[in-house]
Amino acid sequence: MPDLPTQACVVIIGGGVIGCSVAYHLAKLGWTDIVLLERKRLTSGTTWHAAGLIAQLRATANMTRLAKYSQELYGDLETETGVATGFKRVGSITVALTDERREELHRSAAMARAFGVEIEEIDPAEIKARYEHLNIDGVTGGVYLPRDGQGDPANIALALAKGARQRGALIKERVKATGVARDGRRITGVDWASEDGCHGHIASDHVVNCAGMWGREVGRMLNTNVPLQACEHFYIVSEPIEGLTQMPVLRVPDECAYYKEDAGKIMLGAFEPVSKPWGPIPEDFEFDQLPEDFDHFEPILEQAVTRMPMLAEAGIHTFFNGPESFTPDDAYHLGQCPEMDNVWVAAGFNSIGIQSAGGAGMALAQWMQDGAKPFDLGDVDICRMQPFQGNKTYLFDRSAETLGLLYADHFPYRQKATARGVRRSPFHAHLAERGAVFGELAGWERANWFARDGQDAAYRYSWKRQNFFDNVAEEVAAIRTGVGMYDMSSFGKLRVEGPDAEIFLNRVCGAQVAVPVGRIVYTQFLNDRGGIEADVTVTRLAETAFLVVTPGATRLADETWLRRHLSDERVIITDMTPAEGVLAVMGPRARDVMQAVSPNDFGNSSNPFGTAQEIELGMGLARVHRVSYVGELGWEVYVSADMAAHAFETLWQAGQDHGLRLCGMHMMDCARIEKGFRHFGHDITCEDHVLEAGLGFAVKSEKPNFIGRDAVLRKRDEGLTARMLQFHLKDPEPLLYHNEPILRDGEIVGYLSSGAYGHHLGGAIGLGYVPCAGESATEVLASRYEIDVAGVRVPAEASLKPLYDPKSERVRA
Incomplete structure (x- = not known):
């Protein structure tokens, strides 16, 4: 019978590299009574067959921070535990086969410098010099990261497990979590059963779901939603190749392939554009692999033998197909589950589990210790997942795409193509009839821009001006000079x-x-x-x-x-989100439209900025809020779902006499950034102080006992250490998206938190924080600023006040 306690501080479910990392880091923080339950043997799910690629650079500063932490941890684990992790810094090269991919890599290189990651842009000749076996036909450029590495996935997990045990954690194999006891929003304990027929119950203060590809089902058992789906992941390993020495990890995303040298052999792995979701998982799954599917892998291999000619000479030693779990947005799940107050999750790592495990375990352990996120983890916070995204049909359809998106071009504004149309506003059909091109956010279909008559109503992606650029310019002009209407129902x-x-x-x-x-x-x-x-x-x-x-x-x-x-x-x-549709009517002529559809008074005396009123609208009723996220006179019209169609038709018909134009979310983003309005999740996060974000006007510190009051007063006494600035590129051609480095007097001091084109101001606009400890606002603005756009430094005007309508006279007109 397993020697298991009846009481624990925390029960961790799942003994892959992630569960072992969480146990290790909790133990390192001094937690005791840690119990990890593994249904079979440690690493027997996905960890054992992972490729073991360990990169530093991720899409955001904090995800990069976690990846760098993983590298540093794995380098030290062997000394600490005596278990060889196989970690070595071999460097990595990513090559581009198109001009668009080269720009993506050059933008990522600029971002890397802002994040403190060592990187080098290299041309085809330099790529050949570093990777002699590569056929560089068609290669347009690449990047080299000297500190990237590779390791032994199973041994990394076993080293973490040993480190956890050395600090008192109890790790039990062949013991399955079978059920839970629950009291309201808390799990009070976990039922278990061992393979030898024993069973029992562990009362626990916390439960952590680290069940990997079983994470969805374990989540359901814990009364939580953990949307993920197992997919087949393919790679081959060659026979030994004579004379092959240690090489950098090589990625050729335009051919969906990565290459790793290991012990004189080459591993070729694939992230094919249309993947194969897999399941249900057999009960006895342990160190198993899935059936070979050479037909599915053959297109990747055909390109690979041309790109890496020595593969044509070498035999295939291993053809491997193993399952890995993928999430709806290719970001892993971490944090405190919204449905329960003591259930945590770290699962769904989208083929980057080894490079993520150290940092994810550290961040989650610190979060559990403090009861608050250690820094912004919005990219991976499980709270971003909507309840419907746990739907099996949705996950199956979406995961066929998400695996391939890892290596697809990461174009700005790129929309998912699968599992669409789940959530639609009451105005969806009206907007579609009038040329709306929809994007998706949290399952909502949102009109992002409107095609002209005869124009293809679809995205054509690029890092340059995309096919909707002029459409959005016209929509911004309508909002700034006339009147526009857009759908805000998804808020x-x-x-x-x-x-x-x-x-x-x-x-x-x-x-x-x-x-x-x-x-x-x-x-x-x-x-x-x-x-x-x-x-x-x-x-x-x-x-x-x-x-x-x-x-x-x-x-x-x-x-x-x-x-x-x-x-x-x-x-x-x-x-109440689905109960009301919301149409925003904005622009200098917005009052004319509103007065045409309602007998109510929309003047400043009865409906000033910052007030709401119930109105008659056409033959129905509505509530209007006089606020604006685009910096113009306007109203957000809230109408119950049953009268939404009538409201749209009434406003649209009346608007024809006033030049009303339908607008989309891209317009809203361009207009809000001209006005300097912050975007939550980009410009403002849990680690950005409200005063340094320039939002002190929205805090009433004379009010007692609100959360954060002491921190606000303390910051006012101590002074700001950073300020958010608005930047306007002096050259109207380059485009900004986010994460471009900010240079102050020639030195990188930060990066843009968001960017978009300012069609009214005539150039790209960005927002970003600049360090300013001990400096006045005048001193901060006295410097020379540039923004690094794909390696080119572009001069920029910097401002603390909004560059558009700094006194907000237009919204109050």
């Missing part, structure tokens, strides 16, 4: 009501929400460090009822934040 709408609603929201929000009925308050949810957990508006609908409007992607996270901060207040929180 989250949380009704907070009850006798203590005002008290509760005043504790959670930085601003003062004790306002008259009909007032709209712009505010943030702050954490104890003064960082921004949510960026919202709060509208007082009645004495005991408020509407909190959130970004569409963070509705669940924001609702979860509210629920977790309820104490004994008499408050009910209800998600």
Whole structure:
């Protein structure tokens, strides 16, 4: 019978590299009574057959930070535990076969420098010099990262497991978690059964789902949603090749292939464009592989033998097909599950589990220790997943695409092609009839731009000006000079009501929400460090009822934040998002349109900026909020779903007399960045202090006892260490997206948190933080600024005030 305790501080389910890393890092923080349960043997799921590629550079600064941590950890583990991890820095080369891919790599190289990652752009001749076996026909360029590496996946996991055991963690193999006991929003314990027929129960304060490709089912057992799907992943290993010495890891994403030298052999792996979802997983799965499918792999191999001629001479020693888990957006799942208060997850690593495991385990352990994220983890926070995304049909369809997207061109604005149309606003059909080109966010189909008559209503992706560039310019012009209308139904709408609603929201929000009925308050949810957990508006609908409007992607996270901060207040929180459609009518002529459809008064005396009112609209009813995310006079029109179609038709018909133009989300992003409005998740996150973000005006520190108040007062006393600036490129040609390095007087000091084209201002606009400890605003602005765009330094105008309408006179007109 397994020697298992009846009580533990934490039970970790799953003994792959991720579960072992979480156990190791919790133990390193001093946690005791750690129990890890593995259904079969450690590493027997996905870890044992992983390729073991360990890269540093990821898509964001914090994901790069975690990958770099993993490398440093693996280099030290052998000394600590005596288990050889096989980690060695062999470097990596990624090559481009098109001009578009070369620009992507050059942009990633600029980003790497901003993130502190050593990287070098290299031409085809330099690639050949570093990788002599490569056929460079068609190669347009590449990048070299000297500190990238490779390792032995199973031994890395076993080293982490040994390190955890050395610090007191209990790791049990051949013991399966079979069920749980639950009390409200907490799991109180885990049932287990061993292969020899024994069973028992462990009462536990925390449970961590590290079950890998079983993560969805274990999540369901824990009353949580963990959307992931196992897919077949193929690679071959050659026979030994005479004279083959250690080579850098090589990636040829345009041919969906990667190459790794190992012990005189070459491994060729693939991320094919249309992958093969797999399942259900057999109960006895352990160190297993899936049936060969040479026909599926053959197109990759045909290109590979041309690209790497020595493969044509070498025989195939191993043809391997093993399952790995993929998520709907190719980002792994980490953090505290929104449905439960003591259930955590680290799963769904999309073929980068080895390079991610060290950092992910460290970040999750610190999060569990502190009860707060150690830094911004929004890219991977499980709260980003919507409830419907756990649907099996959805996951099967989406995962056929996501595996291949790892090596597809990562074009800006690229949309997923699979598993679309799940969530549609009440205006979807009306917009589609009028040329809308839809993108997807959190499952919502959103009109991103509108095609002209005769224009192909589809994206044509590029790193240069895309086919919708001029369309968006015209939409921005309509908003700036006339009137435009766009659909905001996907934004989250949380009704907070009850006798203590005002008290509760005043504790959670930085601003003062004790306002008259009909007032709209712009505010943030702050954490104890003064960082921004949510960026919202709060509208007082009645004495005991408020509407909190959130970004569409963070509705669940924001609702979860509210629920977790309820104490004994008499408050009910209800998600109203699907109940109301929202149309934004914006621009200098917006008042003309509104007065044409309603007898209500939209003048400044009765409906000033920052107020809401109930109105008649056509033959129906609506509520209008006079706010703006595009920096213009306008109203957001909230209408119940049953009257939404009528509202659209009424506004559209009346708008024809005033030049009303339909607009999309790309327009909104371009207009908001001209006005310097922050974008949550990019410009403002949980680690960005509200004062350094330039949002001190939205915090009322004279108000007592709100979350983050002490941190705000402390920062005001100590002074700012960074300021958010707005940048306008002086050359109108280059485009900005995000993560481009900011250079101050010739030195990299940061990177853009967001970027878009300012069609009205006539050039690309970016926002980003610049260090400023001990400096005045005048001193910060006195410097010379440039933005690195794919290796080219472009002079930029910097400003602390919005470059468009700095006094906000237009929204108050």
